[in-house]
Amino acid sequence: MFRKMKEKAQIKKEKAEHIKLYKHLWNNFVPAAGSSNCLQGELLRQYEKLRCEAERNGNINWCDDFAVFCDFISKNLTASDALSIQEKEQLNEDLLQIKNSGNYALKFNAGMIPDEELIVDMIAVINDELYDRIEKCIIKFYVENKEPIPYEPLNALR
Numbered sequence: 001m002f003r004k005m006k007e008k009a010q011i012k013k014e015k016a017e018h019i020k021l022y023k024h025l026w027n028n029f030v031p032a033a034g035s036s037n038c039l040q041g042e043l044l045r046q047y048e049k050l051r052c053e054a055e056r057n058g059n060i061n062w063c064d065d066f067a068v069f070c071d072f073i074s075k076n077l078t079a080s081d082a083l084s085i086q087e088k089e090q091l092n093e094d095l096l097q098i099k100n101s102g103n104y105a106l107k108f109n110a111g112m113i114p115d116e117e118l119i120v121d122m123i124a125v126i127n128d129e130l131y132d133r134i135e136k137c138i139i140k141f142y143v144e145n146k147e148p149i150p151y152e153p154l155n156a157l158r
Contacts, residue, residue: 021139029148038148043073043138050098051131054124059105070099077137082144091137094130101125 022044029041036042046069053059053066074095078088105123107113125131
């Protein structure tokens with residue numbers, strides 16, 4: 001029983017530290033509008049755009065920018081030594097699932113999938129565990145790279 005209490009206390013402590021790091025990263029590296037000028041902030045900003053589009057909007061506004069976000073996050077985090085091979089594999093699976101559901105929503109919204117053929121569960125990934133895993137990877141990347149890494153967007157994305 002004591003061991004379980006210790007484990008719960010450790011999990012609670014880790015969650016609190018994660019929230020603290022997330023808030024610090026968001027408040028200091030993500031601008032109120034537009035792209036971040038550092039990689040750590042841009043990773044978090046694009047991740048939040050993906051999560052909000054799925055959870056709040058059901059991917060109704062999905063466009064190519066969101067697919068680019070998935071690729072951007074994958075490319076930058078998998079190139080880093082901050083994540084294990086298993087974390088990188090899971091990250092890529094999670095981002096591919098988000099991208100596939102977004103592209104499915106795009107086809108449905110464009111009328112390419114008739115209402116009677118719609119598979120509702122495929123329109124948007126609404127899975128906290130999946131998004132939490134991606135978020136943990138971004139925080140882990142930040143912990144390994146606390147100094148801002150300069151970032152200049154190639155074009156104007158959402």
